[in-house]
Amino acid sequence: MTAPLDRPDASARPAARGRVELDQWSVWFGATAALQDVSLAIAPGGVTALIGPSGCGKSTLLRSINRLDDATVGIRHAGHIRLDGEDVHDPRTDTSVLRQRVGMVFQRSNPFPRSVFDNVVYGPRLNGETDRRTLEEIAERSLRRAALWDEVKDRLRDSALRLSGGQQQRLCIARALANDPGVLLLDEPASALDPLATTRIEELLYDLRREVTIVIVTHNLQQAARVSDRTAFLLAGRLVEVDETARLFTSPREARTEAYITGRFG
């Protein structure tokens, strides 16, 4: 068994962090298998897209990486998930620390009904950061990374709910980045946004890929093709194929993958 996760030491940060490895990972909800024997290695940096029809287990996979389904009734799992070599599901792992190292953005933007500033620095404040100037620096850096700073720098005290839908979603990305995670999980982050806002999110992911490992679930195959370096295709809880995005979309090895990406089912 590998060592449990510990709070990362900022000074000794490894050159490449954010490696995620799934090893024979299976999840059941009650008697229903949601994921079965998924083995998948995600290298640090870059964008990995998870595609597949509804109910194929891609969201469950995503939520396994930050253990967000821990409290779900009747959930069981088998296998291992490792983050930078450490076992995520080890009982000794502190989920708070884990979730700061693995940020997550949801399908519908979910800012707290507070100011833009209070939203961004929520994570650092949980960690006990109270120094005003440090928080302001974190807020500016995170908002810049999320390509939102120029639009909100004069509105930091305004309620986050006054921002547009696309801005709210980028605020949620900034909020996740404020914890300086090694991995960023995105669960259909643009499916509730208009095309322009979607484009901005996609551009943002392109910029972020160098600094953080991005895993994105999407229903939109064009989006997967545009933003990701690698794509994994899941079907009925099993990993069918994972490959370089360009190759998977042009010459898939599996007939089922080809059927899905050419729109014959799903």
Added chain:
Amino acid sequence: MTAPTLPPVAHRRPVRTDVRVDATPARGYGDRVYGVFITTCALAVPALLVLVAAVIARSAWPAIEQVGTELLVGRTWDVPRGQFGALPALLGTLASSLFALLLATPLALGVAIYVTELAPLRLRKPVAFLVDVLAAIPSVVYGLWALYVLVPFLREHAMPFLGETLGLRELALFRGPAYGPSLLAASLVLAIMVLPYIASVAREVLQAVPRAQREAALALGATRWEMVRDAVLPYARSGLVGAVILGLGRALGETMAVTMVIGNRHEVPTSLFQPAYTMASLLANEFAEASGELHLSALMAVAGLLLAITLVVNAIARWLVWRMERRA
């Protein structure tokens, strides 16, 4: 029911424009009767309130004319001499209700948070059910329990402990001999009685907080408690205020149990240990044997005052909830 098959178009009767054909006559009649009936029912409720207020105002008028502001500010309630100052009862009502709320709110919110957020799943329903059952116990049963259990306990143990052992009798709020029947006893029994109302509404409000808000906090590294504090409670705030005010409304009007333990002494309450009076107790005690027109009229004025206070409290609650919703 299967849809009736229409004859071919060509064989249908020509459309007549001189009669309504959008519904069969019987059905239209039924709809109208139902409409009138349901409208009457809906209007009857506000009409009843207006009627009650009107009757009270009319009956209270002689006292308002003769006693005037003395009703509101007078401290003496002396029926034979025609002195009707309801200030002690007014203050007693407010004090017992507010103190009850002070005790019940943290407990009720604690129960609601425990049941919705923290309790093991197997415990949630039973605990919620038991708390709800508190609301089903008749008022007089609470009164009897308070009279035979709570009051002796206060007299023998709690009051001496608070006053002597903790030395709180130096404070005005805890001064006076430990009789037992007191503002404190009334507040405690009221607190137990309003707790299930606050807890039950608070539970609904907490359950209505979207999962997205909870997961937002969790995904950023919040613990379960931090999630409740930062995502659930702020989101539910206006609803929780509504729950508390609902409890206040209940406490203000509660009569039976309070009358049994408050001591019914017509004095402005200055200590929790003192016997006191409430408007509802005053009405309950004196209505049956009201002597003379003026006495009855003065009691009606007190009833009107109680009605007005509960209406104002509810209006304030509405306003608070509305204001918080606008700010969010």
